[in-house]
Amino acid sequence: MRYIGKEEIENIAIGAALLGTGGGGDPYIGKLMALQAIEEYGPIKLLSIDEVPDDALVVPTAMMGAPTVMIEKVPSGEEAIESFQTLQNYLGKEIFATMPIEAGGVNSLLPLALAARLGLPVIDADGMGRAFPELQMVTFHLDGVKATPMVLSDEKGNNLLFNTIDSVWAERIARGATIEMGGSVMLSIYPMTGKNIKQSAIHHSLTFEEQIGKAIREAKKNNKNPIDEVIALTNGYSLFKGKVTDINRKTQQGFSKGTATIEGLEENKGEECYLHFQNEHLLAETKDNVLCVTPDLITVLDKETGMPITTEGLKYGARCVVIGIPADKKWRTQKGIEVAGPRYFGYDLDFSPVEQLLRKENN
Amino acid sequence: MRYIGKEEIENIAIGAALLGTGGGGDPYIGKLMALQAIEEYGPIKLLSIDEVPDDALVVPTAMMGAPTVMIEKVPSGEEAIESFQTLQNYLGKEIFATMPIEAGGVNSLLPLALAARLGLPVIDADGMGRAFPELQMVTFHLDGVKATPMVLSDEKGNNLLFNTIDSVWAERIARGATIEMGGSVMLSIYPMTGKNIKQSAIHHSLTFEEQIGKAIREAKKNNKNPIDEVIALTNGYSLFKGKVTDINRKTQQGFSKGTATIEGLEENKGEECYLHFQNEHLLAETKDNVLCVTPDLITVLDKETGMPITTEGLKYGARCVVIGIPADKKWRTQKGIEVAGPRYFGYDLDFSPVEQLLRKENN
Numbered sequence: 001m002r003y004i005g006k007e008e009i010e011n012i013a014i015g016a017a018l019l020g021t022g023g024g025g026d027p028y029i030g031k032l033m034a035l036q037a038i039e040e041y042g043p044i045k046l047l048s049i050d051e052v053p054d055d056a057l058v059v060p061t062a063m064m065g066a067p068t069v070m071i072e073k074v075p076s077g078e079e080a081i082e083s084f085q086t087l088q089n090y091l092g093k094e095i096f097a098t099m100p101i102e103a104g105g106v107n108s109l110l111p112l113a114l115a116a117r118l119g120l121p122v123i124d125a126d127g128m129g130r131a132f133p134e135l136q137m138v139t140f141h142l143d144g145v146k147a148t149p150m151v152l153s154d155e156k157g158n159n160l161l162f163n164t165i166d167s168v169w170a171e172r173i174a175r176g177a178t179i180e181m182g183g184s185v186m187l188s189i190y191p192m193t194g195k196n197i198k199q200s201a202i203h204h205s206l207t208f209e210e211q212i213g214k215a216i217r218e219a220k221k222n223n224k225n226p227i228d229e230v231i232a233l234t235n236g237y238s239l240f241k242g243k244v245t246d247i248n249r250k251t252q253q254g255f256s257k258g259t260a261t262i263e264g265l266e267e268n269k270g271e272e273c274y275l276h277f278q279n280e281h282l283l284a285e286t287k288d289n290v291l292c293v294t295p296d297l298i299t300v301l302d303k304e305t306g307m308p309i310t311t312e313g314l315k316y317g318a319r320c321v322v323i324g325i326p327a328d329k330k331w332r333t334q335k336g337i338e339v340a341g342p343r344y345f346g347y348d349l350d351f352s353p354v355e356q357l358l359r360k361e362n363n
Numbered sequence: 364m365r366y367i368g369k370e371e372i373e374n375i376a377i378g379a380a381l382l383g384t385g386g387g388g389d390p391y392i393g394k395l396m397a398l399q400a401i402e403e404y405g406p407i408k409l410l411s412i413d414e415v416p417d418d419a420l421v422v423p424t425a426m427m428g429a430p431t432v433m434i435e436k437v438p439s440g441e442e443a444i445e446s447f448q449t450l451q452n453y454l455g456k457e458i459f460a461t462m463p464i465e466a467g468g469v470n471s472l473l474p475l476a477l478a479a480r481l482g483l484p485v486i487d488a489d490g491m492g493r494a495f496p497e498l499q500m501v502t503f504h505l506d507g508v509k510a511t512p513m514v515l516s517d518e519k520g521n522n523l524l525f526n527t528i529d530s531v532w533a534e535r536i537a538r539g540a541t542i543e544m545g546g547s548v549m550l551s552i553y554p555m556t557g558k559n560i561k562q563s564a565i566h567h568s569l570t571f572e573e574q575i576g577k578a579i580r581e582a583k584k585n586n587k588n589p590i591d592e593v594i595a596l597t598n599g600y601s602l603f604k605g606k607v608t609d610i611n612r613k614t615q616q617g618f619s620k621g622t623a624t625i626e627g628l629e630e631n632k633g634e635e636c637y638l639h640f641q642n643e644h645l646l647a648e649t650k651d652n653v654l655c656v657t658p659d660l661i662t663v664l665d666k667e668t669g670m671p672i673t674t675e676g677l678k679y680g681a682r683c684v685v686i687g688i689p690a691d692k693k694w695r696t697q698k699g700i701e702v703a704g705p706r707y708f709g710y711d712l713d714f715s716p717v718e719q720l721l722r723k724e725n726n
Contacts, residue, residue, distance in 0.1 A: 086526070090453075158532050160540075161524035163449070169521050176543035177523075180536045 003043035015209025016108035017308040023280030024105020024131030037116035045121040052194035056096035065184030083153035099123040103205040104131025125201040136167035150189040226306025236325040292324035295331035324354035366406035378572025379471035380671040386643030387468020387494030400479035408484040415557035419459035428547030446516035462486040466568040467494025488564035492691040499530035506563040513552040589669025599688040655687035658694035687717035
């Protein structure tokens with residue numbers, strides 16, 4: 001057990017943007033909400049998974065919708081509390097703690113803001129080890145845990161309690177409802193026991209995000225290259241260096257979808273890299289080679305500062321390095337690839353681990 | 364109190380199609396479900412409003428969605444029970460009775476099927492005195508009763524419990540969810556007390572439908588014109604005689620929308636009548652005159668048999684008579700016209716009562 005204060009939030013926000021692989025919502029809003037909540041209610045208690053009793057009720061919380069919308073429609077925090085308490089009343093049992101559903105973007109930080117306001121602990125874990133765009137794309141689902149009962153709440157005061165036959169239906173119906181509710185909502189989802197979490201969650205996610213953020217922020221002071229630091233910490237690979245020359249982006253079915261084109265610089269001069277995203281970056285390729293593909297992580301860093309750039313933040317002319325990071329081994333299983341591999345997203349290729357793709361390219 | 368058996372269902376189904384003003388879903392499916400339920404569980408207890416205790420909990424039930432879809436996706440009855448019981452559990456109080464939300468189409472009959480299966484009484488009342496396409500278009504809403512808590516259930520086993528800030532939001536979000544759930548769902552909605560019903564419901568709806576159906580079915584035997592019988596019973600007006608020459612229909616945002624053109628015969632020879640519908644007929648006009656407009660009722664009857672024709676049943680060449688019926692006085696108030704008058708549906712005209720429109724036309 002330890003406490004998360006403002007300094008830790010600053011670091012987590014950077015690590016969350018990086019593991020968010022461009023999506024998960026701009027962590028800036030989540031950071032502001034978490035900082036504000038700490039200001040008002042004090043530091044947040046962070047528990048490691050082994051400190052959670054097996055029979056404790058844990059409810060992850062998250063924002064759902066297009067991050068593009070969220071920037072203009074900042075949550076007040078009330079909707080998160082409403083969704084959380086509606087689910088607690090329905091389950092008829094006190095909720096022991098909350099946690100992030102994903103290690104990425106705004107959804108790493110919103111549970112911290114909620115926890116501060118409610119005086120609850122947060123568990124140092126998540127259900128993706130990265131960000132993904134759909135509700136069934138969590139390790140809990142891979143292990144058969146259901147998304148429902150879950151509650152959707154909007155800032156107007158509307159809330160919906162879902163009981164669906166499976167998590168794919170929860171995703172589908174919630175997506176339709178979210179669009180009607182203004183494009184983004186707060187969710188309390190995947191109610192679980194401590195035992196479920198121990199089996200199915202990805203451990204130490206917040207601590208990992210914090211380490212990444214700290215390494216990037218302190219690199220300059222220590223005369224180190226922030227990108228090398230990130231690669232060392234994440235077991236990642238530098239895939240492509242260049243500058244953004246084109247971004248094609250639209251909000252469709254509640255998602256921010258598109259492609260960014262990066263013109264190569266230095267060792268990549270003369271090549272182009274295409275980043276395909278659906279909230280998150282899902283496929284990085286050149287004309288001839290796949291560089292990295294979901295569920296492995298593709299993240300874009302500012303070439304100078306090493307700071308992660310979200311898909312929303314991709315701007316013409318930005319100089320960047322594209323990094324590939326191996327996904328957690330739960331995602332590299334047959335079931336993991338079925339749920340969040342390239343074919344699910346409509347790309348006509350099989351999953352290959354980033355380390356194998358690189359070896360192939362270098363031969 | 365009296366019992367509804369198979370003979371009564373046959374009559375109610377015809378009256379429901381007529382008051383359904385072309386929409387509310389083909390009553391045929393509701394009729395089959397009600398007949399089947401009576402076959403299995405025996406006749407249904409029908410209570411008049413004054414037999415309901417003031418503090419009794421009453422929950423109307425209805426199908427939501429495009430009737431076009433429902434024809435291919437017949438409800439099993441299980442989804443209605445699930446939605447009803449989910450709401451009962453949530454409210455923590457036994458439901459005394461159900462009732463139709465509208466006097467029209469399938470939604471007049473589905474509550475009867477549910478009541479038979481659950482051994483509950485049905486109340487001889489409804490919330491429209493006709494059919495309307497949206498959830499807030501009920502007399503309960505005009506009096507400030509909320510649609511939620513309500514439950515949506517589909518045939519797959521998904522269910523959603525709604526708590527919205529008002530009934531317009533319930534409609535909007537439920538419409539989005541219904542589309543994702545396959546285009547039609549069952550609802551338990553507008554939970555009310557007996558006292559609410561006495562104030563806000565339209566009385567004797569099922570008995571009225573039964574009288575209309577009986578009059579049409581027995582007209583020939585009694586050497587009477589079924590259309591004259593209907594006009595006498597409903598205080599209605601014959602607006603236009605002709606044959607259908609064109610139907611333009613599409614399913615859009617969960618609604619069946621379109622226009623039918625009727626070429627005049629007999630006294631209307633040389634004229635054309637245009638019927639605009641959105642599940643229900645909302646506006647009947649000729650080139651020069653408005654004949655009848657929502658919230659007043661527009662219904663199309665087969666010229667020979669007097670049987671009502673739904674918008675789905677409108678076929679090229681069908682000979683028909685268009686009838687206008689004054690809406691219940693609750694709809695002719697300022698609030699009623701705001702909620703379900705022509706401007707709400709996007710027609711650029713003020714509401715005028717059908718009897719005034721006719722007087723104007725005849726001058």
